[in-house]
Amino acid sequence: MILPPGFFPPAVPDVPDALSDVTSEALRVSESRYRRLFETAQDGILLLNANTAQIEDVNPYLIKMLGYSHAEFLGKKLWEVGPFADIAQSKEMFEQLQTVGFVRYEDLPLKTISGAQIAVEFVSNSYDCEGIKVIQCNIRDISDRKAADAKIQIRGRELAQSNAELEQFAYVASHDLREPLRMVNSFLALLERRNPQLDAESREFLEFAKEGAVRMDRLVHDLLDISCVSRIASAFAPVDSHAAVAEAIANLDVLITESGAVVAFSDSLPVVMGNQVELVRLFLNLIGNAIKYRHAGRRAEVRVDCQPGNGSWNFSVADNGIGIDREFYDRIFMIFQRLHPRGQYEGTGIGLAICKKIVERHGGTIWVESLPDQGATFYFSLPRGTAQFAPTVPVMTGIE
Numbered sequence: 001m002i003l004p005p006g007f008f009p010p011a012v013p014d015v016p017d018a019l020s021d022v023t024s025e026a027l028r029v030s031e032s033r034y035r036r037l038f039e040t041a042q043d044g045i046l047l048l049n050a051n052t053a054q055i056e057d058v059n060p061y062l063i064k065m066l067g068y069s070h071a072e073f074l075g076k077k078l079w080e081v082g083p084f085a086d087i088a089q090s091k092e093m094f095e096q097l098q099t100v101g102f103v104r105y106e107d108l109p110l111k112t113i114s115g116a117q118i119a120v121e122f123v124s125n126s127y128d129c130e131g132i133k134v135i136q137c138n139i140r141d142i143s144d145r146k147a148a149d150a151k152i153q154i155r156g157r158e159l160a161q162s163n164a165e166l167e168q169f170a171y172v173a174s175h176d177l178r179e180p181l182r183m184v185n186s187f188l189a190l191l192e193r194r195n196p197q198l199d200a201e202s203r204e205f206l207e208f209a210k211e212g213a214v215r216m217d218r219l220v221h222d223l224l225d226i227s228c229v230s231r232i233a234s235a236f237a238p239v240d241s242h243a244a245v246a247e248a249i250a251n252l253d254v255l256i257t258e259s260g261a262v263v264a265f266s267d268s269l270p271v272v273m274g275n276q277v278e279l280v281r282l283f284l285n286l287i288g289n290a291i292k293y294r295h296a297g298r299r300a301e302v303r304v305d306c307q308p309g310n311g312s313w314n315f316s317v318a319d320n321g322i323g324i325d326r327e328f329y330d331r332i333f334m335i336f337q338r339l340h341p342r343g344q345y346e347g348t349g350i351g352l353a354i355c356k357k358i359v360e361r362h363g364g365t366i367w368v369e370s371l372p373d374q375g376a377t378f379y380f381s382l383p384r385g386t387a388q389f390a391p392t393v394p395v396m397t398g399i400e
Contacts, residue, residue, distance in 0.1 A: 043140045046078070050126050050133035053077045065141055067113030083110045107142070118143045181217045185210060239276050241315070242269040245304050248283035252291070261291045265304035270313050272382045278358045285351040286378050290319035295373070312364065312384050318377040324370040333366065355380070
């Protein structure tokens, strides 16, 4: 503990000279050590007499922080010193310290001798120093931290506003762009019908133009989809993920039937807090991708499972398809990223980006584990909350 001037322990009783010398030297070293800590501390420190509230000592850092001299502190009561004079709580704080022994202020405004206002964290403790009650006040300047926090909050609001504007722009742009694309398609079709005499090369050019317009319309439509995921902020409610998977499979009926795929899922998928439409879309995209990227030499098999994690539900969608090389694990979740030529697989490369947005909007994370030619397993976590496993129902093994 720090020993303020005048607060010395009682005299050491008579002992043999050698022992007395050792004890005196130990006390001197101890007091020197704590005095050095007091003098070099990078927080302001005040030492008060617990009976009179008079300041007995103040360290150099507090003098530098507030601008008052050592003499202007000593012998004064805490509330008689300029920086603390306007703080109505000072007397109440002192009374609380005498009763409880501890006081803390997270954000206390103080004025320096120059009139500048600073914010400090103020912590006071009382303790006995060899029978003498001492109050130690530690005062930390948090002005820079508060200014940094304020800047972060401002930048956060600016970023949120910018994101909202970008999402609104994406929605409006994608919505409005589809109309001229429909018009381009209509006129291309009209041109083809009214000119049956067109040669093969001209018809080929028309097909290229129509294909480009259709592809652009699909891109715009997908951009509209991903902007809607960000814009729609509906309240979450309990969602039976078993029913969500079943609905996604029903929506994929044609693809499953045509491909001959088998889709199975656990009979004990949990109830989670979320948005029903978005979670159905999430399962639809993941299962649909598993079937789309099936291996040419074997029937597609997909399984959806879930295991409880540490505060989360960890879902998995596993397949036996073509797999993904490790170097593309992050890239596949980026918007409009494709790993294969357009003619090999349909799509715009936005499905997994939408999955990532949905999972993150639900407070979870999504990742993949895979090896080329050995299938892939997509994992995503959702916060567990208070939802429990849904009642057990007969397992659905998919549509063959």
